[in-house]
Amino acid sequence: MMIRTFLTSLALTAALALTGCNSGAGPKFSIVSGSENTVIQPIVEEFCKQKGATCSFTYEGTLDIGLALQSDKGIEQDAVWPASSVWVDMFDTKRRVKSLTSIAQMPVILGVRKSKAEALGWVGKPVYMKDILAAVKSGSLRFLMTSATQSNSGASAYLAMLSSALGNKPVVEPGDLDKPDVQGTVKALLAGVERSSGSSGWLADLYTDSASKGTLYDAMWNYEAVLKETNDKLIGMGKEPLYAIYPADGVAIADSPIGFVDHGRGPEVETFFNELVAYLRSAPVQKGIADTGRRIPLGGVAAKADLNWNFDPTQLVTAIRMPEPAVIRQALDLYQSALRKPSLTALCLDFSGSMEGKGETQLQAAMQFLFNPDETGRVLAQWTPADRIMVVPFDSRVRTTLLATGDPAQQKSLVDKVSLQHAGGGTDMYACASRALGRMKDTPNLPSYLPAIVIMTDGKSEDASREFLDEWRATNPHVPVFGITFGDADKTQLDALAKATSARVFDGRDDLVSAFRAVRGYN
Structure with missing residues (x-):
């Protein structure tokens, strides 16, 4: 303040x-x-x-x-x-x-909880991407990072990973991205993602809000300036700051135009x-x-350094050279289709009576978009065969549970089955969320996925939030519960559920495609 x-x-x-x-x-x-x-x-x-x-x-x-x-x-x-x-x-x-x-410049760096940085031996010494990879592979480090296909901070971290895996060659060429060893290295790094988002600001808020509740994440990729804002809040709360790691083999720098x-x-x-x-x-x-x-090149002004967490906006950083636009687009497609951590997504679809008419039409159209690889591919939101999908239609009860992967044929099957559902009955979105949570708990190798429950509803549900949240708190890992609004939506219950589970609500009433694309960035 x-x-x-x-x-x-x-x-x-x-x-x-x-x-x-x-x-x-x-x-x-x-x-x-x-x-x-x-x-x-x-x-x-x-x-x-x-x-x-x-x-x-x-x-x-x-x-x-x-x-x-x-x-x-x-x-x-x-x-x-x-x-x-x-x-x-x-x-x-x-x-x-x-x-x-x-207007300014901001390198994208890795902020690591200081005690974790000390335990890893990273304080006061150069840290390379290979060191970060070793920590991820050993299970010693997991981090927050925005989606590379939605946010510049995530794309910057990802492109720095690619640059390092390619030996920091001056010019990245299209064929470089096809190399199995390069893909393997970057995929192994991205396996360290614990939570994702489409917004660097939201991700920073997630870190501080979670810290205030006693949940301490290991690390976060974000802008140097946003890490400063985050640490100002953490220190104000009496919490441990994030130690700034500037990967010695190069970082991407945003120019805030x-x-x-x-x-x-x-x-x-x-x-x-x-x-x-x-x-x-x-x-x-x-x-x-x-x-x-923020850095002001040639301006002769800078924020006061804080060496307690290795912050010094006057220090020189190694900047990677950004590839040509066509290569960046190829890299983003590769991220979304092959390298990102797979998602485990439960879609709770409201087919209650209040969704009759426009709401049901919107919902069916949404499924036709969401499970059409050509459409989702255009906006970098496509599924992959490694993704796991649950579609759970509900009214006052769970009607059925449809299971699939991101394989195109299985996506089409989901659309065909959902098309048979029609509006009618009462509404209990918590019953659906509970069903999804139970199925997720039984998923083999759950830590290898980014799990999320997404409730698509007009928000007019019976209130069984207390029972669901009791179940949610007893389940590890804690699964975020997102909302997408339809029709004449009442966001009250969705907002409360999202806040309690460290998630958010997206408005799908005017632009459903954008809402779905946005929520995919958080999963």
Whole structure:
């Protein structure tokens, strides 16, 4: 809170310097951004206030922003602010983004719980990706990491793993990704993932929220600046900080670029954007941005180092060279289809009477998308034969349990069987969640999967949450319970269930495809 207050004060000073006391009517201006920029939002809002503008932020995964740029629909907002310009270069084939300008830099590194780093012998010495691999293989290290097909921080960690496995060759070529030894090394590293997500900010919140409840994860791949934010919270709670590991064989560095998307609303909107960029790059604001732990190249400003957890944003890091866009796309397809840790997913489908009509139609359409490899492949959300799937239709009781893998033929079979289900009866989503949890407990080699229960419902259920949560607490590992809303949804029960199980709820009422793609990044 002290950092945010300080930044807001700096932002106000800079805005006054740039705009005087102008409080006239300004434009409405919207920004779609990666979640790592939540700490920067108050600075932008102060500038908007001085301009008399109405500004809004929407947070999406960086790769989701890229996919939206690539789509026919495009981006609705006036500006994009992804973590890295790599994804704009890769996905913005229609050249919708103008004046893309870097605001700061953030290397993606590994934060390891300090006592764990000490036990591994990593404190005060160079650590290579091979050391991380050895710790994962020995069972000594598991980590949180965002999905490489949704978030820049996960993609950056993954590309650094690939670079190391290839011996850090200067230029990665398409054929390099087909090498069995390279795939084997990276797959073994990714076996260390304990929880995934589509958002670097959400992942950091998961770490701190879990620590407050007594659950201590070993480590987390994230931005250097986000690790600083996380450690500020952990230290404030009296908890152990994460020790910063900068892999000596190279890390990917995000350049935090903001760019303008012209929707033909007049020159004053683009003028406002240009003034915003000038403000963000002005000396007082750059100092404030640096204080968050972000790096300002050639700016002569930096956050105060904290050697207690190896944080020093002035130290040089080895940066990997990013591959060409076509090679990155191949690498992402390889991640999703072959290298990521397999998922164990239970889909609870609400076929109660309140879903009759639009809700049932949406649900059936969702299954046709989710189990169509051509469709999911386009948005990097496809299943693999190594994935395990349970589909559990329910009303006031569990109707049946359908089991399958991600094999295309088995996916089609799921669609055919679900098509025979129709709305009717009462609603008890907890009965479905309990059935799924019981089946998961009996899964052989459960730690080799990322488990998740996903409840697709309008949320109007009988309340049996206490009994289910008692069962959930007695089950290890704890399985997150996500929600996707349909129809005239009431999120109250889903939100409570997601909060209790360290998960989240996705809104599927307007854009079901995006909701499904998002939830796949958490599993």
